Amino acid sequence: MDMTRTMVFSKEAENDRRAMQCGDLTGCPWHDVKSMLRAVGLRPTRQRMALGWLLFGKGDRHLSAETLYEEATRAKVPVSLATIYNTLHQFTEAGLLRQVGVDGSKAYFDTNISDHHHFFVEGDNELFDIPDANVGLDRMPATPEGYEIARIDVVVRLRRKSDAAK
Amino acid sequence: MDMTRTMVFSKEAENDRRAMQCGDLTGCPWHDVKSMLRAVGLRPTRQRMALGWLLFGKGDRHLSAETLYEEATRAKVPVSLATIYNTLHQFTEAGLLRQVGVDGSKAYFDTNISDHHHFFVEGDNELFDIPDANVGLDRMPATPEGYEIARIDVVVRLRRKSDAAK
DNA sequence: TTAGATGCAAATGGTTTGCATGCGT
DNA sequence: ACGCATGCAAACCATTTGCATCTAA
Numbered sequence: 254m255d256m257t258r259t260m261v262f263s264k265e266a267e268n269d270r271r272a273m274q275c276g277d278l279t280g281c282p283w284h285d286v287k288s289m290l291r292a293v294g295l296r297p298t299r300q301r302m303a304l305g306w307l308l309f310g311k312g313d314r315h316l317s318a319e320t321l322y323e324e325a326t327r328a329k330v331p332v333s334l335a336t337i338y339n340t341l342h343q344f345t346e347a348g349l350l351r352q353v354g355v356d357g358s359k360a361y362f363d364t365n366i367s368d369h370h371h372f373f374v375e376g377d378n379e380l381f382d383i384p385d386a387n388v389g390l391d392r393m394p395a396t397p398e399g400y401e402i403a404r405i406d407v408v409v410r411l412r413r414k415s416d417a418a419k
Numbered sequence: 420m421d422m423t424r425t426m427v428f429s430k431e432a433e434n435d436r437r438a439m440q441c442g443d444l445t446g447c448p449w450h451d452v453k454s455m456l457r458a459v460g461l462r463p464t465r466q467r468m469a470l471g472w473l474l475f476g477k478g479d480r481h482l483s484a485e486t487l488y489e490e491a492t493r494a495k496v497p498v499s500l501a502t503i504y505n506t507l508h509q510f511t512e513a514g515l516l517r518q519v520g521v522d523g524s525k526a527y528f529d530t531n532i533s534d535h536h537h538f539f540v541e542g543d544n545e546l547f548d549i550p551d552a553n554v555g556l557d558r559m560p561a562t563p564e565g566y567e568i569a570r571i572d573v574v575v576r577l578r579r580k581s582d583a584a585k
Numbered sequence: 586t587t588a589g590a591t592g593c594a595a596a597t598g599g600t601t602t603g604c605a606t607g608c609g610t
Numbered sequence: 611a612c613g614c615a616t617g618c619a620a621a622c623c624a625t626t627t628g629c630a631t632c633t634a635a
Binding site: 352354355356357358359360372374375383384385387388389390391392393394396397399400401402403404405406407408409410411412413414415 | 518520521522523524525526538540541549550551553554555556557558559560562563565566567568569570571572573574575576577578579580581
Binding site: 318338 | 625634
């Protein structure tokens with residue numbers, strides 16, 4: 254059962270993270286981030302800790318490199334944009350984050366790495382999870398010969414309901 | 420009538436195009452492209468005609484600006500990259516093309532504007548339509564208040580099956 | 586000490602823009 | 611002739627890279 258788990262490492266990482274965030278969470282996010290980093294083989298450096306803290310300290314989030322950079326700056330954490338990108342990618346490779354490609358311009362990173370899909374608000378470029386975790390594909394086509402499914406991305410693009418005028 | 424001429428014409432344009440490509444298609448694509456352009460209110464200029472010809476002359480295609488540029492160049496059609504981008508966007512706004520956002524880096528344009536989804540081959544960055552037109556969403560979540568669904572994009576990401584070793 | 590991490594600035598790649606010239610109506 | 615269309619190059623923006631300097635182990 255459950256053999257169609259293609260993104261296997263996400264799963265493991267997810268467990269690790271959940272364990273850390275919900276298990277021995279003591280109220281001091283620094284400790285947990287440190288364990289999390291160690292668990293995936295990344296050195297717990299000053300900036301990785303701070304970024305991990307910002308990223309995972311308050312529930313599921315969707316942010317771009319720029320967003321995280323501003324947030325870090327606001328939080329008085331000295332980080333360079335280059336490091337933000339490095340960290341974001343390292344976290345993603347480690348399975349702590351999931352990269353979501355929505356509009357083709359900038360990249361978004363989702364702290365929720367479980368199997369789920371997204372709503373994307375056109376214009377606002379806002380991204381959020383589709384609450385119902387059970388959305389699935391109906392009548393999935395056969396996977397072409399020689400290929401395997403790496404992932405299925407579903408993006409429901411929303412637009413503000415045309416409120417009367419305008 | 421014809422007051423909300425903003426995004427309404429996707430549908431109309433599709434009909435026009437289908438009529439032109441399947442209806443009174445005479446074998447001379449130039450004539451059809453010209454009609455098609457006129458139908459959506461675009462001046463049938465040399466390059467728009469040529470690009471329309473390249474784009475719609477041979478079935479459903481998925482290409483990037485760069486791809487089309489090379490193709491045009493190879494076909495001895497003098498066009499600048501800027502014009503390629505302009506044209507691609509104008510065609511898209513007119514509903515003749517559909518932009519597909521897959522990887523976040525470059526933009527792809529699909530000459531198949533009907534409701535359908537895609538396979539995306541990671542690594543090769545190859546994009547193609549999912550043959551079964553009936554793929555649909557199972558258990559679609561409720562649309563958030565105040566919003567309406569603009570479109571649903573489903574991208575099935577494929578990767579070459581790991582052939583034994585490696 | 587030492588490999589790995591960071592910061593800065595310069596390089597990149599896709600896409601857009603400003604403006605002078607060209608072409609469809 | 612008028613005005614949109616085009617071409618070119620410079621501008622842009624998100625992201626990446628090279629390299630010298632730090633820092634965790």
